[in-house]
Amino acid sequence: MGQGLEKGSVRYSVQVVIIGGGATGVGILRDLSLRGISALLIEQGDLAHGTSSRFHGLLHSGARYAVKDPISAAECIQENAILKRIAPNCLVSTGGWFVQMPGDETDYVEAWLQGCQEANIPVREIPVQEALEQEPLLAKDVLRVFEVPDAAVDGFKLVWDNAKSARRHGGRYLTYHRVNEVLRDGERVAGVQGENLLTGEPFTVESLMVVNATGAWADRVAATAGASLDVVCDKGVLLAFNRRLFQRVINRLRSPGDGDIFVPHETITIFGTTSERVDTPLDHQPTDREVQRLLDVGETLLPGIAGKRLIRAFAGVRPLHREDRELTGASGEGEGREVSRTFALIDHEVEEGIKGFLSVVGGKFTTYRLMAEKASDWVAGKLGETAPCRTAEEPLLPALSERLRRKALALLPCAAAEKMLERLGQEAVAVLETIREDPGKGQLLCECEMVTVAEVEKAVADPDAHHLADVRRKTRLGMGTCQGAFCTYRALPLMWREGEKYDPLGRELIRFLNQRWKGIRPILWGEQLRETEFTRAIYAGLLDLQDKGTTTE
Amino acid sequence: MNRRDVRRDGDRQADNKLNLDPARGEDWMHLDACIKCGACTAQCPVAAVYPLFPGPKSVGPDAERLRLEGIALAPGCLAYCTNCKTCEVTCPSSVRITDMILQVRRQEQEAGTGKAICRLGMRDNLLGRAEYLGRLGTLWPPLANTVLGWKITRRLLEKTLGISARAPLPRYGRKFRTSDIVPLVGETQSYGRGETESYGCVKTDQNRRSAKKVVYFPGCFISYNDEATGQAVVKVLEHNGFEVIVPHFHCCGVPLTANGRFREATANAQHNLGLMQPYLEQGIPVIASCTSCGLALKEDYPRVSAPGAQRIGAQTYDLFEFLWVLHERGELRKDFREVQVSLAYHAPCHLKAQGIGTPSVRILRLIPGVKIQELDAGCCGLSGSFGFKAEKYELALQIGSTLFQRVQEGVKEEAFQAVATECGGCQVQIEHGSGAPSLNPVWVLYQAYGLGISSAIG
Numbered sequence A: 001m002g003q004g005l006e007k008g009s010v011r012y013s014v015q016v017v018i019i020g021g022g023a024t025g026v027g028i029l030r031d032l033s034l035r036g037i038s039a040l041l042i043e044q045g046d047l048a049h050g051t052s053s054r055f056h057g058l059l060h061s062g063a064r065y066a067v068k069d070p071i072s073a074a075e076c077i078q079e080n081a082i083l084k085r086i087a088p089n090c091l092v093s094t095g096g097w098f099v100q101m102p103g104d105e106t107d108y109v110e111a112w113l114q115g116c117q118e119a120n121i122p123v124r125e126i127p128v129q130e131a132l133e134q135e136p137l138l139a140k141d142v143l144r145v146f147e148v149p150d151a152a153v154d155g156f157k158l159v160w161d162n163a164k165s166a167r168r169h170g171g172r173y174l175t176y177h178r179v180n181e182v183l184r185d186g187e188r189v190a191g192v193q194g195e196n197l198l199t200g201e202p203f204t205v206e207s208l209m210v211v212n213a214t215g216a217w218a219d220r221v222a223a224t225a226g227a228s229l230d231v232v233c234d235k236g237v238l239l240a241f242n243r244r245l246f247q248r249v250i251n252r253l254r255s256p257g258d259g260d261i262f263v264p265h266e267t268i269t270i271f272g273t274t275s276e277r278v279d280t281p282l283d284h285q286p287t288d289r290e291v292q293r294l295l296d297v298g299e300t301l302l303p304g305i306a307g308k309r310l311i312r313a314f315a316g317v318r319p320l321h322r323e324d325r326e327l328t329g330a331s332g333e334g335e336g337r338e339v340s341r342t343f344a345l346i347d348h349e350v351e352e353g354i355k356g357f358l359s360v361v362g363g364k365f366t367t368y369r370l371m372a373e374k375a376s377d378w379v380a381g382k383l384g385e386t387a388p389c390r391t392a393e394e395p396l397l398p399a400l401s402e403r404l405r406r407k408a409l410a411l412l413p414c415a416a417a418e419k420m421l422e423r424l425g426q427e428a429v430a431v432l433e434t435i436r437e438d439p440g441k442g443q444l445l446c447e448c449e450m451v452t453v454a455e456v457e458k459a460v461a462d463p464d465a466h467h468l469a470d471v472r473r474k475t476r477l478g479m480g481t482c483q484g485a486f487c488t489y490r491a492l493p494l495m496w497r498e499g500e501k502y503d504p505l506g507r508e509l510i511r512f513l514n515q516r517w518k519g520i521r522p523i524l525w526g527e528q529l530r531e532t533e534f535t536r537a538i539y540a541g542l543l544d545l546q547d548k549g550t551t552t553e
Numbered sequence B: 001m002n003r004r005d006v007r008r009d010g011d012r013q014a015d016n017k018l019n020l021d022p023a024r025g026e027d028w029m030h031l032d033a034c035i036k037c038g039a040c041t042a043q044c045p046v047a048a049v050y051p052l053f054p055g056p057k058s059v060g061p062d063a064e065r066l067r068l069e070g071i072a073l074a075p076g077c078l079a080y081c082t083n084c085k086t087c088e089v090t091c092p093s094s095v096r097i098t099d100m101i102l103q104v105r106r107q108e109q110e111a112g113t114g115k116a117i118c119r120l121g122m123r124d125n126l127l128g129r130a131e132y133l134g135r136l137g138t139l140w141p142p143l144a145n146t147v148l149g150w151k152i153t154r155r156l157l158e159k160t161l162g163i164s165a166r167a168p169l170p171r172y173g174r175k176f177r178t179s180d181i182v183p184l185v186g187e188t189q190s191y192g193r194g195e196t197e198s199y200g201c202v203k204t205d206q207n208r209r210s211a212k213k214v215v216y217f218p219g220c221f222i223s224y225n226d227e228a229t230g231q232a233v234v235k236v237l238e239h240n241g242f243e244v245i246v247p248h249f250h251c252c253g254v255p256l257t258a259n260g261r262f263r264e265a266t267a268n269a270q271h272n273l274g275l276m277q278p279y280l281e282q283g284i285p286v287i288a289s290c291t292s293c294g295l296a297l298k299e300d301y302p303r304v305s306a307p308g309a310q311r312i313g314a315q316t317y318d319l320f321e322f323l324w325v326l327h328e329r330g331e332l333r334k335d336f337r338e339v340q341v342s343l344a345y346h347a348p349c350h351l352k353a354q355g356i357g358t359p360s361v362r363i364l365r366l367i368p369g370v371k372i373q374e375l376d377a378g379c380c381g382l383s384g385s386f387g388f389k390a391e392k393y394e395l396a397l398q399i400g401s402t403l404f405q406r407v408q409e410g411v412k413e414e415a416f417q418a419v420a421t422e423c424g425g426c427q428v429q430i431e432h433g434s435g436a437p438s439l440n441p442v443w444v445l446y447q448a449y450g451l452g453i454s455s456a457i458g
């Protein structure tokens, strides 16, 4: 990495700077790296700390868009197939059903079947009787059921696997670095400057080109270069249930609306979502009203939904490009702007004469690779590089070896071994080695998600982990039934051993508990209320945290 | 539906009644209720002494969430659960932990994954069929006892079937038959319960047709190993004016379930329910003296699809629970003679699981002269056939060690002479582990009613 030239400022120099470490940003980083273009990604939090980990986790088959947005539908099914090929470790091909309920528009079904056919989305009708046997919780009065190739995708893992793959090809990223300004040199962009949020140090990057992939933040970042973008922040609320309620994705077969998708993720089920304008991407607190509304709507697909245990509610903010939305139906609007109706690449040279500056806005997680390909094509074109895009063929990670699996099963209880392999892939080698040397570290630190002491130890020591929340995203610690009641205090000694990295621990603890609390508060009834009361007793009672627990993030 | 309408207990009762079939996928096992407190594992007698058993929380509700995801637990570790149900008694959230464990064992068995080594399969088959073993034994008890007494036989059993050569296999006695109680002659007769103990038993003329009737479910231990106690139970009930009906029941199914023979267990339950059905309809109570049979009748039978399944749960009573109900209604005969005896009481795990306290202690304390103290020292470790298995014999003794120690100390300090406990398995294991005599508490009552003298009491 670059040397600090001025006192107190760290300098880097690179061909392309990418701002934003969500799916779009890391997708671009990987694509450019595979083409041999030197790129540095800057992210203000942990990777995927924005919308790319606060989303539904549905790898769309495209069927949801088959009627209203045929281009999106076609893009989704194409990307769906590609991702299943290049990133099998990050997704589970659960399949998905579209179910028609009494009262849903009947002519929609025909239009939908037609749309799916045109977009090349394979559809198979499932007899209702059979469907009810396979999904016993589904409402008994369902009218028709169709199967499509939906899948569940782990956003966090996909983002990190992209980043790791990029790193293997020379790509670099900096987390907890915020860009404060896109620098100009006359008509051209000259790089970015900002602050290392962990140390408070300023940094500067010199580059030929800047790609703004900051999602819901994109207008703010563009403005620092004097460019304008119109991004609308659209909040969507999601509910996480304690267990798998359905074995596959369940969509309601009607015009897309609120509360019509259930996605099974590992041990839990995520249900959503809603849509509401908000002023800032930071506004992701679900409200009681939104939660209640979701439960009311969800009752149709899942009778008795309110009696199923919720473990938390959370929200993400969709970045909608305003013009893009208003121009729905038009294509290829204006020169210099390559528009699909699903996402927008805005060349600020065409818009306001700023050279070397591209903003990528909108889209879906499912199409992140396609967006990255288009953005990278643009960058490569400007740089005169001719290497083609390889991201549609090159797998993210090498496949898991059978030997590793056997070793894991020999050292750990089967469920714990499977979960660890799912999370770590080939990186499990190091964890298994630790357990082999010290079997005590094979003990489960997080029992809900079966995470061993050795795995948490590794995550804690990872140079990319700076807060307990980073460890959580890497291990799923605190994401199960108990929502951190037990694993949090168990993880602290491991963090303490890392010395100054996590200092002070008390603040880490409070910050983490408050983050958990933020998601629990809107669903505080029933079993989760009992759990929370228990958690409160542990931390506020036994560990005496009561008066200091005010730190918020 | 408003989310704030969710009332747990109401829900749960509805759950218990309606979601009888696990295949329906409803949360009838109360998976969602688990708050991960770990109390169940802290109390599990096996987890306490056997580090390779991860405990009820881990193999129950924790693993269940993963199972729903399609990730199974290693089959081997479940086999260490003795199905004592201590975890369920402990759980503050009514999580049906052992149902989760049993269900997985059932699924494993159906899928053929749980099929361990063939030898053990056969052993579990044999131990699961206490009934067949019993029938065989009672055809000619002296021979069976002698043959089972031979070291060589036991070593053979261990080698071929994995049944521990050191485990206290219960002795086989005369088969309990209702006809034994029908003759109404007032003479003393002695019923052998092995060479060392024998109980005097007076046949009475109490079992005339009475308007008050009960159905008695004797269970395998009474039927094949300890028919004398069965007679005593019948006499005590008759003394209280009941006509005792004993249809030809099969094994209740608990040992089958514990050894993974689920289909047969269900078939037995259906057979037994069929026999009880006419009586259940008339509102006649069913009495069980074996605490495991009683628990099965109360908890498992209502989930079987058979006529009578709706009634059996509410109409089944543990013997002493029933007697206590009579006492509270003022209907228990209290023509007690003084019985000078001091006893320790061990509550069988499956009695605790019934959630009815320790009614035998309460009843025995009504009898002048009886001193009885509760041991409260955990599980005896035998758990039906668990402790017979060669690989689990030592473990079973280790589980029971607290109890055995307490008993030995008590006997040495002359705090009590014998241990009273309803469960035949516990009796055998306590004698084996501590050397102290044990007896079914019904014998104290039997003697107090003047029905005969029990040698264990003296």
Ligand SMILES: Cc1cc2nc3c(=O)[nH]c(=O)nc-3n(C[C@H](O)[C@H](O)[C@H](O)COP(=O)(O)OP(=O)(O)OC[C@H]3O[C@@H](n4cnc5c(N)ncnc54)[C@H](O)[C@@H]3O)c2cc1C
Residues within 6 Å of the ligand: A019, A020, A021, A022, A023, A024, A025, A042, A043, A044, A045, A047, A048, A049, A050, A051, A052, A053, A054, A055, A056, A057, A058, A059, A060, A177, A178, A179, A180, A213, A214, A215, A216, A217, A221, A234, A235, A236, A237, A238, A273, A315, A316, A317, A318, A319, A362, A363, A364, A365, A366, A367
């Ligand atoms: C509720 C909800 C449900 C959804 N469900 C699905 C779904 O099921 N399937 C699907 O395909 N799509 C779904 N989406 C859409 C999808 O999540 C998003 O389109 C996608 O995650 C956007 O990724 P991104 O990389 O563009 O943005 P982000 O993931 O938000 O990344 C932008 C990053 O930029 C960083 N950043 C911002 N400003 C700065 C700065 N100044 N300096 C440094 N870094 C900065 C942010 O911290 C952030 O990490 C959903 C969206 C929402 C809101």
Ligand code: SF4
Residues within 6 Å of the ligand: B043, B044, B045, B046, B047, B055, B056, B080, B081, B082, B083, B084, B085, B086, B087, B088, B097, B098
């Ligand atoms: S039934 Fe008994 S042995 Fe089995 S898990 Fe529960 S407490 Fe432990």
Ligand code: SF4
Residues within 6 Å of the ligand: B033, B034, B035, B036, B037, B038, B039, B040, B041, B056, B057, B060, B061, B090, B091, B092, B093, B094, B095, B097
């Ligand atoms: S099953 Fe019951 S006792 Fe065990 S951890 Fe869960 S709530 Fe606690």
